[in-house]
Amino acid sequence: MIRDPQKLQNLLSEVRAYVREQWHPLENTVEQLDHVPDDIVQDLRERGFFGWSIPEAYGGLGLSTEELILAAFELSQASVALRARVGTNTGIGSEALVADGTEAQKQRWLPRMATGELTGCLALTEPDAGSEASNVQTTARLEGDHYVLDGRKCYITNAPIADVFTVVARTEPGTKGSSGLSAFIVERGTPGLRTGPAYKKMGQAGSPVSDVFFENCRVPVGNLIGGQEGVGFKTIMKVLNKQRLHLSALCTGPAIRMLDLAMEHTQNRQQFGKAVGNFQLLQAMVADSQTEIYAAQSMILEAARARDRGEDVALTASMCKYFASEMCGRVADRCVQMFGGAGYVADFSPIERYYRDVRLFRLYEGTSQIHQMNIAKLVLREHGAT
Numbered sequence: 001m002i003r004d005p006q007k008l009q010n011l012l013s014e015v016r017a018y019v020r021e022q023w024h025p026l027e028n029t030v031e032q033l034d035h036v037p038d039d040i041v042q043d044l045r046e047r048g049f050f051g052w053s054i055p056e057a058y059g060g061l062g063l064s065t066e067e068l069i070l071a072a073f074e075l076s077q078a079s080v081a082l083r084a085r086v087g088t089n090t091g092i093g094s095e096a097l098v099a100d101g102t103e104a105q106k107q108r109w110l111p112r113m114a115t116g117e118l119t120g121c122l123a124l125t126e127p128d129a130g131s132e133a134s135n136v137q138t139t140a141r142l143e144g145d146h147y148v149l150d151g152r153k154c155y156i157t158n159a160p161i162a163d164v165f166t167v168v169a170r171t172e173p174g175t176k177g178s179s180g181l182s183a184f185i186v187e188r189g190t191p192g193l194r195t196g197p198a199y200k201k202m203g204q205a206g207s208p209v210s211d212v213f214f215e216n217c218r219v220p221v222g223n224l225i226g227g228q229e230g231v232g233f234k235t236i237m238k239v240l241n242k243q244r245l246h247l248s249a250l251c252t253g254p255a256i257r258m259l260d261l262a263m264e265h266t267q268n269r270q271q272f273g274k275a276v277g278n279f280q281l282l283q284a285m286v287a288d289s290q291t292e293i294y295a296a297q298s299m300i301l302e303a304a305r306a307r308d309r310g311e312d313v314a315l316t317a318s319m320c321k322y323f324a325s326e327m328c329g330r331v332a333d334r335c336v337q338m339f340g341g342a343g344y345v346a347d348f349s350p351i352e353r354y355y356r357d358v359r360l361f362r363l364y365e366g367t368s369q370i371h372q373m374n375i376a377k378l379v380l381r382e383h384g385a386t
């Protein structure tokens with residue numbers, strides 16, 4: 001953890017300047033290449049950005065949740081694909097090991113994930129396990145000193161480029177739901193592990209997502225996370241509770257950036273003899289967007305601090321993810337409106353790309369409907385409902 005406030009401010013200033021100077025001019029290139037250039041990835045490694053959330057003992061920066069959130073607000077004020085390149089290592093791709101890995105497992109994989117030598121990913125979703133995430137059909141059968149994995153995962157961010165996969169599979173045949181699930185680390189190159197080609201997506205070009213196939217894939221018993229069967233879903237819920245706060249922050253940065261772009265445009269674009277930003281109907285959109293961004297920042301920070309105090313954030317993390325992702329969608333829509341026709345045409349503004357990129361936020365890591373249900377369930381429980 002950065003215990004020195006000055007050190008934290010230095011990091012935030014570095015990220016802020018880096019995003020503006022290096023990433024903003026690159027956004028169109030990444031969209032066209034559908035790839036984050038290798039020299040950028042190398043720069044991210046050298047800056048230590050892959051290791052933000054990995055403990056210092058394993059070569060990372062060991063940021064607290066609050067510090068990670070503050071850094072994520074800054075990092076995400078650029079094309080989503082750019083921050084997604086490091087995002088699995090600072091989130092879902094390493095967190096299962098951080099939360100529940102054995103010491104040997106942490107020593108083996110975390111230092112190389114912290115430097116960015118290895119890219120991690122989380123393979124939970126399957127064709128029949130989407131919102132019903134515990135309906136995992138991938139099996140892991142113990143045979144001697146190996147587990148044999150069979151099954152298919154889908155929609156896995158960074159799978160095409162990942163070196164290590166956190167995989168959830170059913171170790172207890174005949175079980176249903178979250179019991180009988182275990183989490184494994186599977187390394188690229190393990191015979192029987194194969195990734196499909198990157199999907200053609202609505203947005204986030206440059207952030208590769210694909211299927212992952214396990215066919216008689218033999219994984220050493222030492223790769224069972226925590227060395228314990230049947231607790232894989234609990235591990236994943238720990239990962240997701242933290243990740244929901246992290247993702248909420250990553251939904252807020254693009255909203256800040258889109259509003260910045262809209263402010264610039266509306267101050268320059270003249271109609272009826274004045275800048276369109278002078279019209280009060282547009283100003284209402286600015287006010288609503290800025291207010292919602294501030295609300296998201298405030299609730300995410302408060303929830304992050306609560307997590308750092310060791311409090312249960314299942315409810316607050318769900319509320320943050322629901323609010324921040326929906327907020328970002330509303331801000332994107334208003335910004336297209338403020339840009340007029342230029343907001344719809346990629347040749348004239350980056351807003352069209354942002355609008356498509358941020359649409360995913362309301363779908364992954366729990367759709368808005370799943371979060372609404374989760375929030376209601378937890379509130380009802382607090383009120384004694386059964």
Ligand SMILES: Cc1cc2nc3c(=O)[nH]c(=O)nc-3n(C[C@H](O)[C@H](O)[C@H](O)COP(=O)(O)OP(=O)(O)OC[C@H]3O[C@@H](n4cnc5c(N)ncnc54)[C@H](O)[C@@H]3O)c2cc1C
Pocket residue numbers: 121122123124125129130131132154155156157158201209360363364365366367368369370373
């Ligand atoms: C680009 C991308 C990247 C992703 N990255 C990853 C990743 O890295 N790792 C990973 O494991 N997964 C990943 N996912 C998967 C993602 O988390 C799932 O797509 C998401 O959880 C929704 O599941 P689904 O697509 O099967 O939708 P479904 O579950 O089929 O939902 C369809 C609709 O039904 C609604 N719905 C479902 N159940 C209910 C209910 N009980 N009540 C009310 N409404 C309901 C949903 O809200 C949605 O509107 C990614 C997905 C995408 C598209």
